[in-house]
Amino acid sequence: MMTIFYPIGDGLYVNITNKCPCKCVFCIRDIKETVGENDNLWLDHDPSLDEIKEELKNFDLNEYKEVVFCGFGEPMMRLETLIKTAEYIKSIADIKTRVNTNGLGDLINNTDVADCIKDVIDSVSVSLNAPDKDSYIRISRPSFGEKSYDAILKFAKRCKDEGIETVFSVVDEITEEEIEKSRDVAESIGIKLRVRYKNS
Template structure:
């Protein structure tokens, strides 16, 4: 069971396989590992002690950042993310980032961005599409049509509580739709990164 894995100079934390979305481009549909990580399908949801134990095998000085991102939506387990992030900061002054679909407010039925304040340094939110209809088609969220607006609101709230906030889209959508995504991101004042599928 691989809880931690490396990509270049980043250390990734894989703490859940739960996700409220079924994105058409999800890497989970194509295999069980990323960059020779070994299988990221978890035998069970690791508890706090198991996750901390894994960190004993790594020297955080060897990495530029720690990223909560694996084969699931990390903020489904937001309390564990926060506790582990604090544990990391106690060990080393290292950047901590979360890659998220931005639907944790719907998952937990409350404003979750405030919980990340002073704990998470950077957050990357999957915008995925420039409008509700395409977003629902591409992301296939279990919460339905309210998901797009909730994700945008979460992003706006993150701007108040997290130092670095970014959006991402995958190049599964058209160039025109990517352009429209840039316009949405710019209107909120958040940078956008385009992720290219191999």
């Protein structure tokens, strides 16, 4: 049985794909098969919308503060499924929706993703992970190469402009100096930075 939904704290997380265009040096998938006390997050296949709806029946959305699209892959790899799932969730419950993303959705889908998700996603957390292009490529190892970093900044700004609550994040494995430089980058476009703690 696949783990499509898994709870963490007051959030219900949605694992819709294991595909990702990055091979981050700190990726949790290289260390363990799950997050928290949940079951294995490796999927046999990308679940269909019907499978997602069926699995959701096992959870009471009233017990959660938000639904978060974040699993063992990049949710934007399945943009249409993400949008339809979020639409369905919004149709059956008054609950916030968030996407944790590497910010490369525009390159993945060759479209303006912020415009596509603005009606169904309330907030996004974008993995910045580095204060500059060279560091980002070294740390995140994106398949799109050098254009990736600028694409992340553009995506985040577009989300902010569309009224989506937007936050950048970095992992605490980078140096304090790099964290502060990343904060400067984030604040230069009016977006807050959050530090993610790898072992928490």
